[in-house]
Amino acid sequence: xxxxxxxxYVKLKGKVYPCTISLAMDLIGGKWKAVILYHLKDxxxxxxxLRKEVPNVTEMTLSLQLKQLEKDGLVLRKVHGKxxxxxxxxxxxxxxxxxxxxxxxxxxxxxxxxxxxxxxVNNSTCLNEI
Amino acid sequence: xxxxxxxxYVKLKGKVYPCTISLAMDLIGGKWKAVILYHLKDxxxxxxxLRKEVPNVTEMTLSLQLKQLEKDGLVLRKVHGKxxxxxxxxxxxxxxxxxxxxxxxxxxxxxxxxxxxxxxVNNSTCLNEI
DNA sequence: CGGTATCCCCCAAGATACTG
DNA sequence: CAGTATCTTGGGGGATACCG
Numbered sequence: 153x154x155x156x157x158x159x160x161y162v163k164l165k166g167k168v169y170p171c172t173i174s175l176a177m178d179l180i181g182g183k184w185k186a187v188i189l190y191h192l193k194d195x196x197x198x199x200x201x202l203r204k205e206v207p208n209v210t211e212m213t214l215s216l217q218l219k220q221l222e223k224d225g226l227v228l229r230k231v232h233g234k235x236x237x238x239x240x241x242x243x244x245x246x247x248x249x250x251x252x253x254x255x256x257x258x259x260x261x262x263x264x265x266x267x268x269x270x271x272x273v274n275n276s277t278c279l280n281e282i
Numbered sequence: 283x284x285x286x287x288x289x290x291y292v293k294l295k296g297k298v299y300p301c302t303i304s305l306a307m308d309l310i311g312g313k314w315k316a317v318i319l320y321h322l323k324d325x326x327x328x329x330x331x332l333r334k335e336v337p338n339v340t341e342m343t344l345s346l347q348l349k350q351l352e353k354d355g356l357v358l359r360k361v362h363g364k365x366x367x368x369x370x371x372x373x374x375x376x377x378x379x380x381x382x383x384x385x386x387x388x389x390x391x392x393x394x395x396x397x398x399x400x401x402x403v404n405n406s407t408c409l410n411e412i
Numbered sequence: 413c414g415g416t417a418t419c420c421c422c423c424a425a426g427a428t429a430c431t432g
Numbered sequence: 433c434a435g436t437a438t439c440t441t442g443g444g445g446g447a448t449a450c451c452g
Contacts, residue, residue, distance in 0.1 A: 154393050157389060163403065164401070170338060172389055173388060173392060175395065177313065181307070181313070183311075186303050187304055190287065200413070208300060210447075215415060238415090259285045260285050261383070262302030266294060270294035273289050273290055274289045329433075341435070343425055346425085361434095368433055368434065368435090
């Protein structure tokens with residue numbers, strides 16, 4: 153598995169990036185995208201479920217980020233029903249699923265940081281095992 | 283290693299995050315941080331080297347991002363000499379080095395994307411394609 | 413239920429010029 | 433050499449209200 157950036161620059165869907173790291177950060181960077189993908193990694197979710205699970209995100213921002221993820225081919229949007237109440241389900245595309253290893257690496261790194269230098273907080277039950 | 287976000291929220295250096303993914307994205311998100319870390323992963327670099335290697339970054343932005351990375355404990359700044367010309371060398375801290383696996387996962391993912399859907403460009407060999 | 417429509421603010425990031 | 437000092441701008445993200 154190559155872990156060096158290839159080429160002098162790269163192109164994807166008309167956009168130009170100086171290296172593959174830039175490209176990746178453009179696709180999944182920002183405050184919410186990685187978090188949203190994280191919540192979709194094991195199961196598809198309805199819009200309202202995401203709104204509850206993704207902490208503190210506003211409806212508008214969630215909607216906007218989902219649209220960008222859909223446009224970039226990471227997330228699939230499926231509509232069930234025609235008249236309200238409609239049901240909209242989001243899931244990872246095959247392409248989106250290729251991102252899961254990255255997500256898991258980031259998660260375990262983040263966990264490690266907090267274990268060593270930070271603090272976990274649990275509102276409901278205590279956490280004995282990590 | 284655990285690849286699920288732990289706890290209801292986490293704290294690090296006084297900041298509060300809803301999950302470890304958010305924390306990680308705050309530390310290494312943005313347009314330049316991951317790219318800078320990438321260029322430091324194998325060797326320490328002088329400021330001027332980074333400016334040349336990190337594509338299209340302005341002096342000011344590079345300086346700012348390095349300061350933030352230093353403040354977050356990912357990067358070490360070492361000054362050699364007192365009067366101009368000074369020599370300033372940046373390197374990864376031990377903490378910064380723990381991020382290398384993430385960086386490599388992101389890189390190989392980015393490479394994979396471009397291999398499948400995008401386009402690598404090499405100035406030396408493909409100058410006429412630009 | 414699953415979003416839009418507005419309005420607004422902040423700050424990341426760029427451009428340009430200058431300095432210890 | 434390795435940065436600051438200003439000024440400017442774009443857009444990410446938030447608050448609130450409304451809609452098919």
